[in-house]
Amino acid sequence: MSVDLNEAFADERATQLRAARDWERALQDRLAAGAVERLPDGRYRVLTGWDAGEILSAQGVPQHGLDLSLGTAALYTAVPAWHTLGNVIPGGTSDIGKVLELDGIDCQVESVPAQYPWNDETRVDATMHHTVRTDTGASLGVVRNGYEIIQNRRAFEFLQELANDDEAIWESAGALRGGKKVFVAMRLPQRVTVDADGINDRIIPFVVAINSHDGSSSFQVVATPWRPVCGNTERLAGGARVHPVEHPAHPQGHDRIKEARRTLDLSIKYYDRLADEETALARTDLAINEYDALINSLWEPDDTATPRSIRTREARRDRLHALLADETERTGRTAYAAERAVTDYLDHYAPIRPSATSGLKGNKPAARGLRLLEGTDDDMESATHRRLMALRQR
Known part of the structure; x- marks a missing residue:
C-alpha cells in the first residue's frame, strides 16, 4: 500500500494544530475561571487544585526539571501534584526505603579517576575524580581527591527515626539535574499558626534533607515552611534554618537516633520562634x-x-x-x-x-x-x- 507523504504530513500537521487550539481554549477557560493567572513574563501560575503555586510556560506547558534518567520523573509524592508526575502514595508513607525506591534515587554513587585525552593517549588527573551513578554510568560532577560521597540512603535514613517516633510523613522526594541533587521532604505533625487571634495564617512545617553529588553543596537539613494561603514555600528568613548534621555518612544505632532527635528538637524550636516573630510582624x-x-x-x-x-x-x-x-x-x-x-x-x-x-x-x-x-x-x-x-x- 503506497502512502502519499504530503497528505500524511498535512494530516499530522492538522492534528497538531487542533491539539494546540484545544490546549489554548482550555488554558483560556482556566484563566477565565480564575484557576490560573498570567505572570508579567508571559508564563502562568496555577492558583487552584493540587498544583497550586506551580508555574507553566508561556505555552501553558508544565516545566519541572526533575531527573528523567530512568525514563520516568524521579519523584515520590504524597499528593498528586507536580503536574501528575512521579509515583503517588495518597496520604504518604513513613517508610524511607519505599520512598527511595519510588522516586528512583536509591542508586549508588562511586568515584572514578578523572581522565583526559592528550595526543594519542589518555591521561589521569591524580588530583580529581568523577562522581558516577552506578545505574546509568552518568557523571554527576568532578570533585577533588578526598571528597566524601554520602549515599542517598545513608543521607536520609537517619531521619527515619522521626517518622517512626513522631508520626511524621514523607511528603515528597526527588532528584534534579540528572541526580546531581536529591531531596526528601518530611511533614512534621505539629501545627504552626501566625497571629491566631488576628489573621490566623496557617503554616505547614516541613523538614527537607538535601544531598548533592557534584560538590556544589554539603549535606544539610533545612526547615522549610509552607503557607498554603499565599502558596509560598520558603527557606524562611530569620535564623537557624539549616541544621548541621553530625553523622550523615554513617549514622548507626544510638548515634542515628540521637541525631534524628536533635534535628527534630532544632526544627520544633525554630518553628516556635518563627510563629512568635511572624505574629509580631503581623501586629x-x-x-x-x-x-x-x-x-x-x-x-x-x-x-x-x-x-x-x-x-x-x-x-x-x-x-x-x-x-x-x-x-x-x-x-x-x-x-x-x-x-x-x-x-x-x-x-x-x-x-x-x-x-x-x-x-x-x-x-x-x-x-x-x-x-x-x-x-x-x-x-x-x-x-x-x-x-x-x-x-x-x-
Whole structure:
C-alpha cells in the first residue's frame, strides 16, 4: 500500500494544530475561571487544585526539571501534584526505603579517576575524580581527591527515626539535574499558626534533607515552611534554618537516633520562634515610606545606572507595590504583608537566567525551584526579616 507523504504530513500537521487550539481554549477557560493567572513574563501560575503555586510556560506547558534518567520523573509524592508526575502514595508513607525506591534515587554513587585525552593517549588527573551513578554510568560532577560521597540512603535514613517516633510523613522526594541533587521532604505533625487571634495564617512545617553529588553543596537539613494561603514555600528568613548534621555518612544505632532527635528538637524550636516573630510582624503597622526604604535597602539605588537599569528598577518597585497591595487586602498593611510581598517577588517574579552549566538552561520554573532548594535567596530573605523586625522598636 503506497502512502502519499504530503497528505500524511498535512494530516499530522492538522492534528497538531487542533491539539494546540484545544490546549489554548482550555488554558483560556482556566484563566477565565480564575484557576490560573498570567505572570508579567508571559508564563502562568496555577492558583487552584493540587498544583497550586506551580508555574507553566508561556505555552501553558508544565516545566519541572526533575531527573528523567530512568525514563520516568524521579519523584515520590504524597499528593498528586507536580503536574501528575512521579509515583503517588495518597496520604504518604513513613517508610524511607519505599520512598527511595519510588522516586528512583536509591542508586549508588562511586568515584572514578578523572581522565583526559592528550595526543594519542589518555591521561589521569591524580588530583580529581568523577562522581558516577552506578545505574546509568552518568557523571554527576568532578570533585577533588578526598571528597566524601554520602549515599542517598545513608543521607536520609537517619531521619527515619522521626517518622517512626513522631508520626511524621514523607511528603515528597526527588532528584534534579540528572541526580546531581536529591531531596526528601518530611511533614512534621505539629501545627504552626501566625497571629491566631488576628489573621490566623496557617503554616505547614516541613523538614527537607538535601544531598548533592557534584560538590556544589554539603549535606544539610533545612526547615522549610509552607503557607498554603499565599502558596509560598520558603527557606524562611530569620535564623537557624539549616541544621548541621553530625553523622550523615554513617549514622548507626544510638548515634542515628540521637541525631534524628536533635534535628527534630532544632526544627520544633525554630518553628516556635518563627510563629512568635511572624505574629509580631503581623501586629506591626507599616507605612509606605517604610516599605520603600526596605526596597531601597535590598536593591540599593545606583547613581550611574543606565536608562535600561532605571526602567528595570521602576518595574521591580511597581511589582513589589502591587504584591504588597494584594497582601494588604488579606492581612492588613503590616510588616508581615511586606515580608510576604518580598518573598513572593523573589519566588516568582525576580529575573532569572538559567545557565547552561546548571543543566536547566531555558527552564526558568525548574531553575526557580532549584534556587529555593539551594537557598540562593536566603541572605536577602533574612535581611528582609531583620529589617522588618527592627520596625517593632520604632
